[in-house]
Amino acid sequence: MAKVKFSSKIDEGTLKKLRSYAKQNNRNISDVLSEAVSDHLDRVSVRPVFRSAVDRVLEDNDELLKRLAK
Known part of the structure; x- marks a missing residue:
């Protein structure tokens, strides 16, 4: 690349x-x-596949995460 x-x-x-x-x-x-x-x-960029996987895990475990946060 130039x-x-x-x-x-x-x-x-x-x-x-x-x-x-x-x-x-x-x-x-x-x-x-x-x-x-x-x-x-490269270090700070989040790959879209990883981001969507994290979002899915957070959504699937929303209730559990709320209880753990208390």
Whole structure:
């Protein structure tokens, strides 16, 4: 996929750590950021199949969950 240039702001201390990490690992900052953002989005994204399964379990066990919450 083509890389697109963009601008953003980051905490000064975090940028210092990022630069240090990239240098120690012989990587450029852009690649480190791309990997970190991609990994983060993969972790926080809920797959639709999983979401529907959770919704079904919650619905099927609604009464039990209400009693357990008391």
